[in-house]
Amino acid sequence: MSSIRKPGQPGKAMDKQEGIHPFAIPFLWLGNKKVIDRFIWIPFFGLILTILIGLLYPQKHPAPWDVVPGSWALIGFVSYSLIVLCAKPLTFLLARPENYYGEGGLLDPEFSVENVEDEND
Amino acid sequence: MIDFLQINPGVWLILSGIICALIPNSFLTQLTRKCLVTGAPIFTAFMITQIFTSDIVVGGKISIAGIDLTTLRIDSLSMVWGYLFCLIGVLNGIFGLHEKCRITDSSALIYSGAAIAGVLSGDLLTLFLFWELTAISSVFLVWRGGEHAYAAGVRYLALHVLSGVILLIGAIIHANYNGGSYAFDHIGLQNLGGWLILLAIGIKCGFPFLHMWMQDAYPKASVTGTVILSAFTTKMAIYTLARGYVGTEILIYIGAVMTCFPVFFALVENDLRRVLSFSLNNQLGFMVCGIGIGTELAINGVVGQVFVHVIFKSLLFMSIGAVIYRVGTSKASELGGLFRSMPITALFCLIGAGSIAAFPLLAAFVTKAMIISSVIYEAHHNSALYVIAAMLLFASAGVMEHSGIKVPYFTFFSHDSGRRVKEAPWNMLVAMGLAASLCIFLAFPWGGYQMLYDLLPYEADYKPYTVDHVVFQLQLLFAAITAFCILKKSGLYPAEKRSEILDFDWFYRKCGLYIVKSINHTWNALDTRLSNATRNTYNTINKSLYGIFSPIGGFSKTAPSGLAAVMTAAMLILVLILVYFVR
Numbered sequence: 001m002s003s004i005r006k007p008g009q010p011g012k013a014m015d016k017q018e019g020i021h022p023f024a025i026p027f028l029w030l031g032n033k034k035v036i037d038r039f040i041w042i043p044f045f046g047l048i049l050t051i052l053i054g055l056l057y058p059q060k061h062p063a064p065w066d067v068v069p070g071s072w073a074l075i076g077f078v079s080y081s082l083i084v085l086c087a088k089p090l091t092f093l094l095a096r097p098e099n100y101y102g103e104g105g106l107l108d109p110e111f112s113v114e115n116v117e118d119e120n121d
Numbered sequence: 122m123i124d125f126l127q128i129n130p131g132v133w134l135i136l137s138g139i140i141c142a143l144i145p146n147s148f149l150t151q152l153t154r155k156c157l158v159t160g161a162p163i164f165t166a167f168m169i170t171q172i173f174t175s176d177i178v179v180g181g182k183i184s185i186a187g188i189d190l191t192t193l194r195i196d197s198l199s200m201v202w203g204y205l206f207c208l209i210g211v212l213n214g215i216f217g218l219h220e221k222c223r224i225t226d227s228s229a230l231i232y233s234g235a236a237i238a239g240v241l242s243g244d245l246l247t248l249f250l251f252w253e254l255t256a257i258s259s260v261f262l263v264w265r266g267g268e269h270a271y272a273a274g275v276r277y278l279a280l281h282v283l284s285g286v287i288l289l290i291g292a293i294i295h296a297n298y299n300g301g302s303y304a305f306d307h308i309g310l311q312n313l314g315g316w317l318i319l320l321a322i323g324i325k326c327g328f329p330f331l332h333m334w335m336q337d338a339y340p341k342a343s344v345t346g347t348v349i350l351s352a353f354t355t356k357m358a359i360y361t362l363a364r365g366y367v368g369t370e371i372l373i374y375i376g377a378v379m380t381c382f383p384v385f386f387a388l389v390e391n392d393l394r395r396v397l398s399f400s401l402n403n404q405l406g407f408m409v410c411g412i413g414i415g416t417e418l419a420i421n422g423v424v425g426q427v428f429v430h431v432i433f434k435s436l437l438f439m440s441i442g443a444v445i446y447r448v449g450t451s452k453a454s455e456l457g458g459l460f461r462s463m464p465i466t467a468l469f470c471l472i473g474a475g476s477i478a479a480f481p482l483l484a485a486f487v488t489k490a491m492i493i494s495s496v497i498y499e500a501h502h503n504s505a506l507y508v509i510a511a512m513l514l515f516a517s518a519g520v521m522e523h524s525g526i527k528v529p530y531f532t533f534f535s536h537d538s539g540r541r542v543k544e545a546p547w548n549m550l551v552a553m554g555l556a557a558s559l560c561i562f563l564a565f566p567w568g569g570y571q572m573l574y575d576l577l578p579y580e581a582d583y584k585p586y587t588v589d590h591v592v593f594q595l596q597l598l599f600a601a602i603t604a605f606c607i608l609k610k611s612g613l614y615p616a617e618k619r620s621e622i623l624d625f626d627w628f629y630r631k632c633g634l635y636i637v638k639s640i641n642h643t644w645n646a647l648d649t650r651l652s653n654a655t656r657n658t659y660n661t662i663n664k665s666l667y668g669i670f671s672p673i674g675g676f677s678k679t680a681p682s683g684l685a686a687v688m689t690a691a692m693l694i695l696v697l698i699l700v701y702f703v704r
Contacts, residue, residue: 019541024464031458031537040606047599050592057588063497063507072514072593076600079518083384084608087615090389095620101630103272 047073127180129193130168130203131238131251134210137161138230138258146223154226155218161230162210165237169195169203179243188303191243197578201424202240202360204576206233209352209431216439216552217345224261229349231258236353240360244303245292245318248361252288252325255354256281262346263338270341276626277338281354284324291317308365319366325358326409327402329378333626335402336386340394340451344442347394351401351438352431359408359427368415373496376410377512379403384519386624391617393441393451393528397434400477400524403516404430410509411492414499417579422491424577429484429563433476436556437528440470443545443553444532453527453617458537466545467533469553476560478525478598479517484560486594487570487585489517494583514597521601531617 020028029035051070058066065071137157144150172178173195181192195203210233217225232255239251256278263274295314296303308315324331335355339347366372380403387399404426411423443466444459445451460467476484493513500506544550563573566586574581584590608614669675 020461021464021544024461027460027464030460030534037610040603040610043599043602043606046595047603050596050599053588053592054596057592059589059593060587061494061497061501063500063510065511070596073596073600075511075514076518076521076597077604079515080522080601080604081608083388083519083522084604084614086385087388090385091615091618091620094386094389094623095618096623098619098621100621100623103269 125168126172127193129181129238129241129247130165130172131234131236131241133165133168134161134234134237135231135254136234138227138232138234141223141230142227151221154223155214158217158226158230159211159214162207162214162233165210165234166204166207169200169207169241173200181243188246188301189244190247190303192247193241194243194305195241198363198424199240199360201428201576201578202356203237205356205428205431206237206240206353209233209435212432212435212552212556213345213349213352215548215555216348216442218548219546220343220345222265222343225265225343225345228258228261228265229345232262232349233353236357239357243305245288245295245305246303248305249285249289249292252321252357253282253285255357256285259350259354262350263342265343265346266341267343270338273338273341276630277334280324280334284321287317287324288321291315291319291321305364307367310366310369310371315365318361319369322358322361322366323375325354326362327355327379327405328375328409329382330625332379332383332402333624336395336398336624337626339398339401340392344446348435348438348442351397351434355401355405356427356431359405359412359423362409362412363420363423367412367420369413372409372413373506373509374413376406376408376413377509379406379409380516381406381512381519384516384523386622387519387523387527389615390622391452391454391619393453393456393532394438394445395622396453396523396528397437397441400437400520400528401434403520403523404434404477406516407489407492407513410513411495414492414495416495416499418491418498418583419495421574421577421579421581421583422488422495425488425573426485426492428573428576429476429488429560432556432559432563433473433484436469436473436553436560437477437524439549439553439556440466440473441528441532443549446549447542447545448540452619453531454619456532456538456540457535458533459540459542460533461537462541463533463544465550466553467529469550469557470529470533472557472560474525474529476564478521479594480598481586481591481594482561482564482566484564487564487573490585490590490594491583493517517597518601521598522605525598526602526605 051073054072055069063071065075068074141154141157144153172180172193177194177196179191179194181190183190183192210229213229213233217229220226235251235254235258239248239255242248242251260274260278260281263270263277266273291314292303293314295308295312295318298312298314308318310316310319324334327335339350342350362372383399383402383406387396387403390396390399408423408426408430411419411426441451444456444463447463448456448459450456472483479485479489493510496506496510496513500510545553562569564570564585570585574583605614667674671677
């Protein structure tokens with residue numbers, strides 16, 4: 001079980017070096033904020049590169065949308081954005097409290113809203 | 122003398138499961154159990170190799186009450202499922218080595234044995250038998266999840282037993298139309314039996330509106346239980362579709378819908394095992410769609426996709442299972458930054474995520490493309506199928522969202538939750554390592570994917586590693602990752618919140634329950650009123666009779682003798698009149 005959390009307590013930070021796996025030490029830079037902020041350039045350059053190569057090597061069995069250069073990139077970008085932008089209305093429509101069905105016990109009570117509510121009571 | 126080669130190999134696993142259930146608990150027997158859990162699938166695979174010597178092997182023929190049953194049939198299609206289930210049985214066995222639970226071990230063996238026996242059965246009645254056995258044996262894996270899993274387990278069992286009953290009715294009707302033959306070959310939708318069997322398969326396969334059991338039960342099962350459950354039931358259903366409904370047009374549309382709708386549910390879901398269950402549903406959609414297309418390329422794509430999907434989906438469930446084992450939760454809102462303490466699990470999860478998203482050099486890249494290509498090829502003759510192809514591409518971006526990015530990102534990266542836990546136990550790492558290696562090996566351009574293609578039922582001349590295929594697939598994936606980065610940076614990507622996301626099961630878990638409760642309440646009220654009315658009527662009659670016949674009643678009172686004589690005369694006259702008219 002996690003070494004830092006008690007039922008109903010919010011997660012508290014602990015010594016950053018404590019409990020880090022030796023294999024993870026060379027990769028701690030992955031958690032660096034600058035690295036995270038600049039990560040976007042990797043897929044972006046990859047995207048530009050593949051669109052350019054796609055112009056040189058078109059689909060052998062093209063679909064109607066393949067007349068547009070970078071069509072799969074466009075489909076990927078638009079589809080992904082559309083899916084993510086649906087989150088807010090979907091959450092509004094579908095999200096309910098964790099104990100909505102009240103079936104006696106949640107998957108992980110230590111981390112559940114039900115537990116916090118019990119403590120408040 | 123018993124001919125062991127005439128016995129359905131799944132039966133050996135079932136027997137192992139029964140032995141596991143019967144032997145008492147001790148260190149030595151635990152060791153025996155664990156040897157059985159990992160060894161029995163290997164023995165079963167060995168038996169399949171011994172039996173399958175030609176294109177098709179049929180055996181185990183028995184006749185019961187005049188019905189001829191073929192309990193064993195191994196051909197190029199069922200053989201793939203047989204080996205696959207044995208392989209995943211071994212991986213699951215290794216993953217669950219730390220778990221000292223007799224119920225899990227015996228259920229897992231019986232469940233996987235029933236699934237293997239089901240796909241290797243040659244008639245619909247044998248299939249029905251093992252179909253129901255998978256339901257009954259697997260529900261214990263759900264119930265092992267704890268108190269919260271009890272109701273979900275009951276719902277799971279009810280739906281799956283119902284599916285079996287529908288299958289049996291369908292099989293009987295179908296056999297009536299086919300001169301009493303229960304042979305499990307192409308079924309189609311020519312009669313009511315075919316439709317009923319499709320409905321039964323639809324429940325197991327997670328067709329839209331019939332899918333809810335998957336997201337209800339799988340995330341609530343035990344850590345090992347979910348991994349085992351994710352491998353067999355749905356893939357057994359895909360096999361029955363591939364056997365009985367190849368080229369059935371309606372499956373194209375059902376499959377396309379199946380690929381798209383789970384994407385939205387997975388997006389707003391906080392529980393990562395439920396996200397993976399939606400993802401499983403979405404992947405099944407690709408397979409169902411491919412079966413609907415029905416060309417050799419499509420069927421090869423489906424079979425290949427089933428093979429790699431079982432491996433990478435198990436890998437993903439294993440990695441999240443390892444996280445639950447160490448952290449205690451699979452809620453995205455509570456996780457993040459775990460690559461610091463579980464780097465090896467994180468790496469395996471990334472391989473699983475890359476595989477499901479169909480990155481080049483990883484598993485699904487060499488199989489999913491066959492399904493999408495087969496739709497596009499068919500669309501050249503039927504332009505309406507371009508809509509289906511577009512839906513599959515949309516769903517591919519969706520897969521990238523929920524399984525490719527969301528699961529690994531919110532678990533191992535994202536903000537640091539500050540949790541410092543131990544790396545997963547060695548047995549879990551070994552199982553994940555083997556699954557991850559297979560994900561890489563089966564997509565390896567030089568000798569890897571060719572081995573996978575050799576298993577496919579039709580000759581596969583498809584070339585996945587062409588420049589256009591690699592480049593256009595990368596376009597889609599890079600675009601999706603770029604969109605994620607932009608949406609995350611701009612704050613448009615939704616934060617994970619603890620909540621229960623309503624699904625279609627609301628109709629029976631809330632609405633249906635309300636209706637049942639209302640009926641029960643009305644019935645109780647009616648029953649009370651009826652009881653009261655009955656009691657009042659009895660009391661009234663009782664009182665009246667008492668008033669007449671009791672010692673203080675009217676009949677006990679003395680009457681004048683003249684009145685008695687008149688009454689007797691009147692009765693005599695009445696009798697005389699009656700006799701006169703009757704005669």
